[in-house]
Amino acid sequence: MHLLWTTIAIVFCVSLQVLGVSIFIRGFLPIKQVVAGHASHHDAPPEPSISGPDAVRGTNSTIELSKPVFGRLVLVLIDALRWDFVLGEKRRMPFVRGLIDRGQSLSFIAKAQPPTVTMPRVKALTSGTIPGFVDVILNVDSKAMLEDNIIYQLEAAGKKMHFFGDDTWLRLFPDSFKESDGTTSFFVSDYTEVDNNVTRHLEPTLARSDWDVLILHYLGLDHIGHIGGPSSPLVTPKLEEMDAVLTKIYTSIEQQDAYSELPSLLVLCGDHGMSEAGSHGGASPSETLTPLILLSSKFKDIKGSLFPYDEVQQIDMAPSLAVVLGLPIPQNSLGIVIPEVLNLLPMRQRLRALQLNSNQLMNLMKQNFNPAEFEDVTYQYQHALQMHAAWLHEYSTTPSSIASHEVGNKVIDKYLSILKLMQLKVSANITRYDIHAMICGIVLCFEVIFIIMVALFYTSGGQIPIDTQISKMFYFGCCCLATLTVHVTVCTSSGSDTSPLMCGRSLTAIFNSAVFVISVAVAVFFQISVFISRNIVKNHILSFMRSLSTLEIFLLLGSDAHTISLMSSSFVEEEHQTWYLLTMTLLVGICAKLMAQSIVDRKSEDYKSIVLILMICRLLRSWNQTGIKWADLPDIGDWLVRPENVTTLSSAHLMSLVAIYIMLSSLQFSPMNLLTVVFIYLYRHAVGNVLLPVSVPSSYKGIVEARIVFGLLVLKLSCAIIQFFIPNIFTTFQKLKTNKKSVEIRLINVFYESFILLAALLLRPHNTPVVAMTVFIQQKLIITLTKHPLKAWSLSLVCFWMGQAAFYNQGNSNSIASIDLSSGYVGLDSHDPAFVGVLLLVSTNFGPVSWMIILIGSIMKSSLNKHQVAVPQAFLSLMLFRAFPLAVYTIVVASQRYHLFIWSVFSPKLLYEAMHSCVLAVFIMLGIAFYVIGHYTRPINIRISKRD
Structure with missing residues (x-):
């Protein structure tokens, strides 16, 4: 029964988190208050003229627009x-x-x-x-x-x-x-x-x-x-x-x-x-x-x-082209006519163009701000118009005179200064956001955290002290009614148009509102349950805290420190440094603990494996410089991709593929792996990345070689899946029956092998050694930790940390620019959005996903699985470690939505956080389905008679 409720909680939380992130991002989508319609010649104001010392009005003889x-x-x-x-x-x-x-x-x-x-x-x-x-x-x-x-x-x-x-x-x-x-x-x-x-x-x-x-x-x-x-x-x-x-x-x-x-x-x-x-x-x-x-x-x-x-500014191109082509400036343009382009016009038309540009930006300001917010801008704008009118009054009849040019240039300088001021003010404040939707998304993200914690409490033996189903239904109904009342009140008080995502009349808005109300009601219901059982929860928390080891305390504090670091733009830009510090410190702590144990029993030498892992991790840090500040520094990857080093790159790529094959063979021998490795190298040769000592015919851009690799991996996975459901199908001519447990482990191993080989195909050849080193670290570290068992949640956190470090080891960062789009088109001769998306997700998230597979495989093999909910607990722990920084970061982004670095730092990281959450959600859904099927199904034995 624990497994059933845990599965329901996982599915509910995964769905809720995806919806919460989606609502938050869509609420973060800018809603620009723009001038409606398109500019036309009839919208152009007249040229300014003076009547008295201070008045500015239109004159009858005007140039409506600049001549083309x-x-x-x-x-x-x-x-x-x-x-x-x-x-x-x-x-x-x-x-x-x-x-x-x-x-x-x-x-x-x-x-x-x-x-x-x-x-x-x-x-x-x-x-x-x-x-x-x-x-x-x-x-x-x-x-x-x-x-x-x-x-x-x-x-x-x-x-x-x-x-x-x-x-x-x-x-x-x-x-x-x-x-x-x-x-x-x-x-x-x-x-x-x-x-x-x-x-x-x-x-x-x-x-x-x-x-x-x-x-x-x-x-x-x-x-x-x-x-x-x-x-x-x-x-x-x-x-x-x-x-x-x-x-x-x-x-x-x-x-x-x-x-x-x-x-x-x-x-x-x-x-x-x-x-x-x-x-x-x-x-x-x-x-x-x-x-x-x-x-x-x-x-x-x-x-x-x-x-x-x-x-x-790139946005200056639109008004500049409009001026020289004799067109109206687009109404919502934030650009300024380039001064050098103005020099192509006579003086009067230059001033006219700048007046039209200033008027267009002033209209934007009036649309987006209260008059009191730009009084200083209005004053300077009026002053520029007065100077313009004075020039027209004094020099329009002699525009080629020296005095006319000098005064005209002063008017131009005044217009340009006020245009830059208006551009800066409007561009910084022209955007508003769906705050109500953003808050709803944040609430849903934090609800996921609370429900996961309650689910973890239940899996460890906690109980709800509400005895009858009627009581549960009554409490839940009250929660739904209260939540619905609050939501409707907020929507109606602020106006239904304020939040089209949550308060609108579309089917999407109704669906979002319904899910929001029900999920909040569920969270409130659990909060009531926790409050009723507060003594039990308190004792459970105290017992949990007392049972923590030094390593587990460091894991929790390190995760909290990383979450806090997301509040700083510099830490977001250089997040890889945080993960490198945490993982290296973790490995040093494990090494010290193992060394202390080796001194006591004088037999164990497991610390030597950790020392080797530390050395490899240091090498990986220098393989791909990433982040923002030091991304341009030379690294090993840059050296390998130089044309003069193609021989070294070929050797490194080949040796890494051989190492990967040997390490995967240690899990289970498969001739298909060897064939796959051969065609991976042939693909890289076909696209011109590596060399071969002999001439081998290749297909156009390696399409055939890559598709052979895809076919081998699909065949390998298909056989393992069939054997998972029918364990003895490939052993029917043998006397022994296949153990269901070994079949499950075999499927995990095959999935892991296929994923590693696919990553080796997709990642660029200078990163193949990164794949090989990552596989080595995974196998050595898991073997070491298996000898010194950890709790399911702490093992999950170790793998989560190592996966995040591996994400940056391959050259990724929190910038969109680090995504390698070419990996999405390996083996393709046309654009297929679904297939390209899958390949990009695999190549970009190779590190985190491979560590998650290793985690599930190690729990399945270890003694931890004697307890039926060990794997679900690991999934819940992973969700908690992913959900907590995401929820906190949504608050950071919402509060910093007008920050200088919102588009260059905070927003890209938000997209990465959403992507990581979606990838983890897919992985967890597949994993829990695999585990539930494996738990509730029985082996189907096919018996073959001696006559057959």
């Missing part, structure tokens, strides 16, 4: 184009760099705000807004953009637009392009066809005159980065290919400009940069700094940008 400087626009967006790829010392794009060096361009370094992933950055480039970090999740399924943006302005102006490239644009701006051809951005193994598909449209489009705007989004450079990083030998040829494309475009539009009334504008930019690991998503300079280069035949007559290049 350019007739046609070609926007070339190269995904993951880092600023130094174009503007650095290496001249890898010679044509573009030649124009820049001759001063025939306007060149800038554009800074993007995190998250540095494609969809949010496209939004920023086109609308001038700052997307939230939750857009990282939405990036895989972009919806039509509703905010005002430059694409809609071009469409409203009757411009004919063509687009070729990343299909994210087609999802954001459906039906906006007269001609288009989209390519998926998620199949990162392809860096050739994905660009050829764009370039093949170039010549026929440039030869025609039926377009006004041409947008090209190239993906190959980004995919090369995910595969090999910025130092890959494929990067330079790709940049040269892009330079040739730009040469063709520039030459074509230059020839056409000779017959056009207005010249064309060619814009080269990147949506984000590329980290040293080849990924993106974080806030490092290599990920946020991109080039923004404006090219045109018009620039031959002016002295353009030269080194050093000015730094602008």
Whole structure:
């Protein structure tokens, strides 16, 4: 009966935690108060004029909008184009760099705000807004953009637009392009066809005159980065290919400009940069700094940008393009017109453009703040208008005079200063959140902790002192009624629109509210039960505290210390240091204890294994530098991936695979493991990562080799699962029957072996030694701890700690940029979201999941399993250790939602915490299902007669 109730509690808590995290994150999704609709020419205020010394009013003779400087626009967006790829010392794009060096361009370094992933950055480039970090999740399924943006302005102006490239644009701006051809951005193994598909449209489009705007989004450079990083030998040829494309475009539009009334504008930019690991998503300079280069035949007559290049905000591109194309600035833009772009206009139009930009940002402030909150800004804005009006009154008839320019420049400086002030104020406070939903999510997360603790109390022999079912139903009904009353009161008092997630009328909101009410009622019911049995609970807690050993006290205090450390942004950035300190200290404590025992009995030498583990852990710390502050320091992994060290990398990869095979064979011998290891190495050879002494035929990008590995692992797992349900199916010709216990252990071993081999296939070859060392640590440490048994919860905590350290050993961090997307496409020739997601989860969470499997296997094999609820207790302990820091961190994120580092530090960590919780939830659900089936089923023996 204990097992049944424990199973129900685990399923309930897992579901509740997933729902709580989901509600909290969705409540954390920014709800921007924006100006409705799209800007138009009719919205433009008149130019300021003066009547008396202080009055500012409109004049009858006004310039409604800036006149267009350019007739046609070609926007070339190269995904993951880092600023130094174009503007650095290496001249890898010679044509573009030649124009820049001759001063025939306007060149800038554009800074993007995190998250540095494609969809949010496209939004920023086109609308001038700052997307939230939750857009990282939405990036895989972009919806039509509703905010005002430059694409809609071009469409409203009757411009004919063509687009070729990343299909994210087609999802954001459906039906906006007269001609288009989209390519998926998620199949990162392809860096050739994905660009050829764009370039093949170039010549026929440039030869025609039926377009006004041409947008090209190239993906190959980004995919090369995910595969090999910025130092890959494929990067330079790709940049040269892009330079040739730009040469063709520039030459074509230059020839056409000779017959056009207005010249064309060619814009080269990147949506984000590329980290040293080849990924993106974080806030490092290599990920946020991109080039923004404006090219045109018009620039031959002016002295353009030269080194050093000015730094602008990426969101400044939208208003700048709007000004030079004669379009209204998008209403919700937070960008400022780039001053160098203003120089392309006459003085009067410069001032007019800045007035329109200031007016647009002032409207945003009025929409989002009370007037009292920006009185100082309003005063300075009025002062700028007065200066503008004075210039119009004195110098509009002689705009080319020296005095006119001097006074005009002072007005420009005043406008720019007030624009920067408004941009800073609006961008810091334009977002509000669903606080009610966030609080509900936090409550659910803490309820999970309380229910888990009650479940642990019951599994250790505690009882509810409520005798009758009627009493239980009465108490529970009262709890539901009270919770429902409070929830309805809060929703109605604050307005149903305040929390669309919890107080709305949609089915999702009703479901969320129902689950919230029932779960809170369950928690309150258990609280009443605990209060009634407080003496029993108190004695149980005291008994538990008295039974703690020094090692167990350190485990509890260390877990609490880690949870407290999450309140600091620096500790979040460098969380790996916390886990390295805790695990190394833990291992030193275990080693000291074993050494003391060896002195007493003079036989045990188990401490030698711990000393060896300590040495390997120190090596692992130096294998992959991670975090934020020291991630750029050279490490062993960086040295191995250098092209000149490919022979060493090949040897290390091969020896690691051999070591993995030998260690897995110690669990149980399997010829399929050897075959799997061989094809893993052949896959790495096929993709060009490692060398072979002899020539071996390979498939295209190793697809066949990888799929053979997948097939072998699936076959291996299928046989083990069949034997689990029918234990004697593979021993029917033998006299002995298979023991059910050994069948369960065999299934765990097979699952562990398959997971390790799959990780060895997915992780990059320089991390294969990390897999081998992790397997060695797991086997040695578990063997040592088995000789000195720990309680189920303390063993769970040891494995949990080691799993967290292993997560960072492979180069992961709390930055989105550390996710290796290329591992999700091993063996694939097209984008399959489900399969890619599974492979990414396996590769990213190799460390934690492998340690969880080891934990369950060790409990199944050890004497701990003599007690029927040892495995469920281990699951409950794992959930508690995962739920407590998550619940605390939700409070931290909610309280720091307006912090300077909310998008670059706290939000990415929140996504990682949610991911870890979901992975653990899936693992626990599968594990408890396996254990319950194994406990309640009986072996099915197939008897074969002698005649057969």
